[in-house]
Amino acid sequence: ETGVTQTPRHLVMGMTNKKSLKCEQHLGHNAMYWYKQSAKKPLELMFVYNFKEQTENNSVPSRFSPECPNSSHLFLHLHTLQPEDSALYLCASSQDGTLSYEQYFGPGTRLTVT
Amino acid sequence: DAKTTQPPSMDCAEGRAANLPCNHSTISGNEYVYWYRQIHSQGPQYIIHGLKNNETNEMASLIITEDRKSSTLILPHATLRDTAVYYCIARNTGNQFYFGTGTSLTVIP
Numbered sequence: 001e002t003g004v005t006q007t008p009r010h011l012v013m014g015m016t017n018k019k020s021l022k023c024e025q026h027l028g029h030n031a032m033y034w035y036k037q038s039a040k041k042p043l044e045l046m047f048v049y050n051f052k053e054q055t056e057n058n059s060v061p062s063r064f065s066p067e068c069p070n071s072s073h074l075f076l077h078l079h080t081l082q083p084e085d086s087a088l089y090l091c092a093s094s095q096d097g098t099l100s101y102e103q104y105f106g107p108g109t110r111l112t113v114t
Numbered sequence: 115d116a117k118t119t120q121p122p123s124m125d126c127a128e129g130r131a132a133n134l135p136c137n138h139s140t141i142s143g144n145e146y147v148y149w150y151r152q153i154h155s156q157g158p159q160y161i162i163h164g165l166k167n168n169e170t171n172e173m174a175s176l177i178i179t180e181d182r183k184s185s186t187l188i189l190p191h192a193t194l195r196d197t198a199v200y201y202c203i204a205r206n207t208g209n210q211f212y213f214g215t216g217t218s219l220t221v222i223p
Contacts, residue, residue, distance in 0.1 A: 002157070002159070004157070033210075042212070042213045042214050042215055043158070043211075043213040045210050045211070048210065056210065088155065090157050090158070091157075092157070092158075102148065102160040102163060103158075103160065103211065104160060105157030105158045105159070106157050107156055107157050108155070108156065108157050110155070
């Protein structure tokens with residue numbers, strides 16, 4: 001247990017569906033992250049929130065929409081996804097997004113887009 | 115951030131020490147070396163990090179060469195549960211982590 005939980009663990013959705021991924025951290029951290037890991041590819045950083053403010057968006061398509069209502073919760077809203085968006089989506093948190101603190105990862109949501 | 119180079123795969127006998135090398139020849143003076151591992155289909159797990167000095171914790175030891183151009187992660191007594199992909203990352207303060215493709219370590223019974 002890393003103190004970072006993600007729900008659901010598995011999700012299958014059609015290309016016209018709208019769904020949301022949820023992440024919660026119980027570590028008192030101030031920074032949260034979304035990563036995407038496609039099959040046999042390195043982790044790709046998608047979004048960074050530091051003290052609830054989005055500080056990075058790595059050219060992610062608008063069909064992915066993050067939301068960070070407080071420092072403990074992070075959502076990734078999904079709509080009109082493509083089959084190539086099927087991947088493992090990982091949430092992470094760290095003490096602070098700007099300093100050299102280690103990140104703690106959740107177990108991930110395995111997303112399949114049909 | 116400095117680019118790191120790791121062998122794509124390694125084997126280690128159970129109970130023996132696993133020594134995972136990482137080359138970061140272009141590392142700058144303020145870049146830390148981090149190690150993470152990822153067991154199949156799980157989130158990456160932080161192992162250890164260091165700047166100049168060797169570091170040890172309950173999971174592993176990190177040996178950084180004096181010129182800081184390479185490092186070695188040591189798992190002193192590898193178990194089957196240590197089978198995972200190990201990532202070596204050189205990261206500057208304020209920058210994000212780039213995980214690369216790592217080393218796939220297989221611990222053999």
